Amino acid sequence: MAWFALDDGFDTHPKVRKAGNAAVGLFVRLGVHATKHLTEGHLDGDIVRAYGTAPTIRKLITVGMLHEPGHGCPRCPQPADGDYLIHDYLDYNKSRAQIEAAREAARKRQQRGRESARRNANPRGIDDVSRSNRSRNDADSDANRLRNDPLFEEEPAGQGDVSRRDTHEGATGVPSPPLPSHTSGADVVEGATGSRSRAETQPEGCAPIDFDGGFHVSDGLRRWAHRDGYATLVDLDHETAQFISHFRANGQRRNNWNDEWQKWIRRAHKWAAERRPASNVIALPGQPLTGTDAKVAGWLALSEQLRQNGDPA
Template identity: 65%
Template sequence: MAWFALDDGFDTHPKVRKAGNAAVGLFVRLGVHATKHLTEGHLDGDIVTAYGTAATIRKLIAVGMLHEAGHGCPRCPQPADGGYYIHDYLDYNKSRQQIEAAREAARKRQQRGRDTARLNRSERDSAVILNSNSRENDASFASNCGQFDPPFEGSTAGQGGPSRRDTHEGATVVPSPPLPSHNYDVADVSGGSAGSSAVDLDAYAPSPIDDDNWALTDGLRRWALSTFGPGLDLDYETAQFLDHFRGNGQRRKNWNTEWQKWIRRSAKFASERANRPPLRAVSGGYMSPEERGIF
């Protein structure tokens, strides 16, 4: 998506005031059309006459906001015969090449996000399988260990001869405490489980934020830079944001608004960290929190 740019002094510009509201409305429509179709300010005559009246077109040409073929403005290119050109279009708006490059970069970012999400899900699924195999191996190892234990003879406890406790008359036999049993959870491929509870395979379902195909846009980047400056690492914060919502599996009605809330909190925390009083070296070490006035 691209935007037709108007600066904050547009409404009071002498050309705008002289052209009047009707002609200015036509100018805005023509600018949006040129931006949408990536014409870089060139307009077909049929579009101009379809959007505006002869009077509003003449007003835009008279004040220099719109040029027809053969115009004398040295800064603007000549349109084709029968066409028009928006004055100084490329001074305020992106070219076709810039817009297409931005769109391609956004497409690649979204693809990287989807690839990362698929990789994370694959790694989690592999971890479940490895964990299940490890538990089965533990149980097998514990079972096989008993095959190599030397047998005890008589009532001895494995020593060379009977102990005093073994032969003491009236001695109480205290059984050894049972070995702790591990109640492992084993996932069943058919949907059932063994053990007290099964591994929840739904925990590894696709994340809602990935299902919604959310990705950081250039517009959000511009908002963050204009609001908080370049101090925040937006790519790092976005990665943290994605990991957070992939981890908890929650859905939000508006992911852009949620990302802006995340950036505001991050900027607040960064400001608080920057304003903390530094530790001051003293003869006995560093100042305590009480000395620094924290408590």
């Protein structure tokens, strides 16, 4: 972008005062037009006559701010016939060559800035990245060719021997995932706590038995639920029925149904505890847990229990 220059004494210059505001306004507009189109002060006559009136044009010529063909100013060149020229334009404004050189220099600076930004964003360089991508693509292609080679055979991951699922022999459509067992539930170690408290080592194959036979909760699992306090808020038989219905309806499978049942019970206990209203009232058989009477009766029952146990309080 180029700028039409006016010095800070332009508004009080004798020529400006003599020309008047209307003519000065035309002069500024013509100067901007010449700078925009890099005419170095030369103006097409049609443009001048379109921008200004005959009196304003004549005032600019009379005071010497605008020249017409045949003018007598020794410092300014002659305009073409029918055209005009701004007086001393190149004394205050850049030439076409200067403006074009400045624009080219700015373009090169911007290009260098963009290249520097790309280098900073990719220190290894674009060529290095391209070579890396080509190497990675070549490696992938080699791996695909090797995988498709009939002489190449992968071993089953995580198994010492090939299972029936890895061979055509014995395969019947989509292989079924393991199902819960009702005959081989693991017991729970007495005295152990938490979700990993299992007694005997799980039988080989974990629990690939169908749900149709019913899921059996072993005595060890029940002892675990009572020992860790889950049975206080959870109906084990009801939750077991819900457990079986859920997994049967969704067709989901697990590698170890005993662990999955324990997780189900812990979650059911958590939800029951969150739904249980907070209260300091002790539940008494046959007595509703509301009102002052229930609260007083609860504290009396606790006091009697402590007295019977020999507590001095």
